[in-house]
């Protein structure tokens with residue numbers, strides 16, 4: 532049990548120590564190895580999850596087997612709640628990008644907390660609102676931004692969650708392949724690689740397998756605008 536990470540999840544944010552402990556007690560643990568699929572888009576689902584350690588990617592597949600990543604989640608982040616509020620099939624496929632530890636809560640159990648504790652409902656609505664804002668930004672970027680702009684934004688987003696400050700910049704251990712990075716940006720691997728190579732040639736980033744160091748954050752921020 533890692534209550535500190537659990538407490539970062541929206542579900543727990545508003546709860547006092549005792550209530551948080553009781554909710555944590557109602558959750559079970561799931562461990563996944565790298566590459567394991569937790570659920571597929573279209574599956575029926577009756578559990579929500581909080582990431583304790585590792586990273587989970589949420590993706591959808593389009594026609595012709597193309598993949599699009601909607602999000603890469605890390606410790607303290609939650610998913611699988613949409614089918615609680617709007618019963619229906621899973622809207623994405625959830626796959627472990629690294630070895631992953633999760634806590635999971637049955638929807639039935641969550642329902643008890645939602646009726647007894649309005650602050651839990653408020654916190655979940657907060658997450659839904661934030662996700663809608665983000666989804667709107669993503670749509671706007673697909674329409675208005677070019678691929679390098681979207682690559683810059685994706686790097687900053689990954690840095691905000693997975694970045695570690697270093698003397699030369701921010702080291703971001705994203706654990707994604709170049710193909711997955713491209714799926715996150717919503718462009719072909721070739722175009723995304725070209726943008727990354729261009730950023731590297733300008734000295735803004737240094738590329739390493741499954742990680743990147745942001746050397747000139749201000750430049751990347753300007754490019755993301």
Ligand code: CMP
Nearest residue numbers: 589601602610611612613614621622623
């Ligand atoms: P659910 O549909 O139950 O299962 C898949 C989960 O992926 C979904 O609940 C959300 O928790 C999560 N999800 C769906 N779309 C997004 C998105 N655009 N950004 C982040 N998470 C998402």
